[in-house]
Amino acid sequence: MIRRKLIAGNWKMNKTAADGVALTKDIVAEIGRIGSVDVVLCPPFTALESVAKALEGQSIKLGAQNMNPEKGGAFTGEVSAEMLRGLFVSHVILGHSERRTFFGDTDAFVNKKVIAALANQLKPILCVGETLAEREAGSTLAVVQRHVEQGLAGVTAEQMAAVIIAYEPVWAIGTGKVATTAQAQEVHAFIRDLLTKLYGAPVAQKVRILYGGSMKPSNAPELLAEKDIDGGLIGGAALEARSFIDLVKAAEAAH
């Protein structure tokens, strides 16, 4: 089973709309119509519309970094799935560890978002991963299992075709401390086994599992060569055209 590699850039709270357009134009100039790798840019909400325009006619897709599961109403400061769809957004990062840590996102709330995203034809990129304390306590796999099972509660086998999972060990995010390929592959294989138990092998074999945490052009080829690592969710290295393009090229070479 060949899964298409996917490289997604999570810009986090960086880039004004103008900066985002400039970065997008540089990326598009080199890899706008890349055929063999899926590429998703996830700017902040404020840059989605301008980046969508800069991506017109290209195969690169647009993602958001969060969303509220409600349809609409009195939820000051929040953004709904329908609002994102209206801006040509196709993907949405959900359950990122920064949201879990700083903004109180629980597994149950993340699950509501996943369900709402799928109901609105948005592809969720569900983030899972342990903290350093959890790894040191030997609970990595238990934490990842909880994030996956609770995040996907109520998601059907058919809907899994639209779901992407990102394994992001929290201790590797923005720290320069990348998980070893063996550490990453172990957890990716564990997630695929879990998906096999939940949905059966034909479904589990098709789900893309991305790695995230200090992924760079220098360490990407080794990570992307692993059997169950299907791409990357990139933070820091997605903020510059050169490193992001090189990551996409590494995924193309690993294809």
Ligand SMILES: O=C(CO)COP(=O)(O)O
């Ligand atoms: O959190 C991440 C992507 O969502 C990873 O961030 P870094 O690539 O900056 O470590």
